[in-house]
Amino acid sequence: xxxxxxxxxxxxxxxxxxxxxxxxxxxxxxxxxxxxxxxxxxxxxxxxxxxxxxxxxxxxxxxxxxxxxxxxxxxxxxxxxxxxxxxxxxxxxxxxxxxxxxxxxxxxxxxxxxxx
Amino acid sequence: xxxxxxxxxxxxxxxxxxxxxxxxxxxxxxxxxxxxxxxxxxxxxxxxxxxxxxxxxxxxxxxxxxxxxxxxxxxxxxxxxxxxxxxxxxxxxxxxxxxxxxxxxxxxxxxxx
Numbered sequence: 001x002x003x004x005x006x007x008x009x010x011x012x013x014x015x016x017x018x019x020x021x022x023x024x025x026x027x028x029x030x031x032x033x034x035x036x037x038x039x040x041x042x043x044x045x046x047x048x049x050x051x052x053x054x055x056x057x058x059x060x061x062x063x064x065x066x067x068x069x070x071x072x073x074x075x076x077x078x079x080x081x082x083x084x085x086x087x088x089x090x091x092x093x094x095x096x097x098x099x100x101x102x103x104x105x106x107x108x109x110x111x112x113x114x115x116x
Numbered sequence: 117x118x119x120x121x122x123x124x125x126x127x128x129x130x131x132x133x134x135x136x137x138x139x140x141x142x143x144x145x146x147x148x149x150x151x152x153x154x155x156x157x158x159x160x161x162x163x164x165x166x167x168x169x170x171x172x173x174x175x176x177x178x179x180x181x182x183x184x185x186x187x188x189x190x191x192x193x194x195x196x197x198x199x200x201x202x203x204x205x206x207x208x209x210x211x212x213x214x215x216x217x218x219x220x221x222x223x224x225x226x227x228x229x
Contacts, residue, residue: 004158037220043204045159045220091158102210103149103172104218106158 002027002094006107013082014115020067021077021110023092033095034068035104036077040088048090051075079112087114118143120209120221128227129197137192137224141209148190149218150182153204165190166212194226202228 003026013019025034036048051059051068058066063083067076079086092107121140129135141148147166151159161174165184184190188209194201204225208218 006158042222043225044222045206045208047217047219050217093158100171102147102218103161103164103174104151104159104208105161108156108158 002029002032002096002105004092004094004105004107006092006110008110009108010111010113012113012115013079015082015084017082018078018080019082019112021079021090021092021112023075023077023107025073025075025092025094027073027094029096031097033097034066034075035093035095036064036066036075037091037093037106038086038088039091039109045091049077082114084114084116087112120207120219122205122207122221122224124224125222126225126227128229130229131197131199133197133228134193134195135197135226137194137205137207137226138189139192139207139209139221140189141207142219145209145211145219146188147210147212148184148188149208149210150190150192151206151208152176153206153223155203159206162192197228199228202226 005024032053034051038046038048049061049064063080065078089109091109093104123138149164150162153159163173168184179195181193204223206223207221210218
């Protein structure tokens with residue numbers, strides 16, 4: 001079974017600065033998908049960024065980028081130019097590529113606070 | 117374009133009671149997945165419905181059951197409620213089983229007293 005670990009329960013960053021959230025995972029599969037989801041106080045999970053394991057290039061979405069280290073099973077999220085609206089819980093998630101096994105396995109989350 | 121909707125928003129029940137939560141998927145989606153998120157935890161997968169069948173199930177007891185209707189909407193039923201069932205229940209919809217992005221609803225907050 002796959003597991004996802006987020007070792008930082010809370011992080012804080014000054015507005016306009018850069019912050020990195022950590023995530024490690026364990027799997028025996030060679031191909032898979034990794035995600036970062038954001039959950040603001042409104043509770044609705046929003047997809048921030050996704051990475052396919054077979055792609056060596058790190059995914060980027062505007063101010064959000066990942067550092068995907070397949071051998072180390074590490075998948076960190078970097079947020080550049082932090083904004084007040086980035087304050088939320090951030091969850092790392094894993095998904096198998098196999099049809100019929102599309103469940104998401106989540107970590108325990110990191111609460112990000114933005115300091116004005 | 118309406119996203120994923122869930123009802124009710126909040127619910128308070130007593131131990132031993134039964135509850136039904138509802139989810140309407142995003143337009144064009146045919147797959148619904150349910151997750152339980154306890155306070156301070158990440159979501160845990162309950163089950164997924166596709167083509168009106170339960171096609172994958174997480175580590176939850178049989179007290180948790182579901183249904184998917186021909187219009188792709190879904191219900192989650194929980195019988196014999198326990199205090200530990202208090203959580204945020206999230207519904208996510210996707211197309212053809214969830215190989216693409218899963219879109220989440222705002223959740224239903226269930227409190228069991």
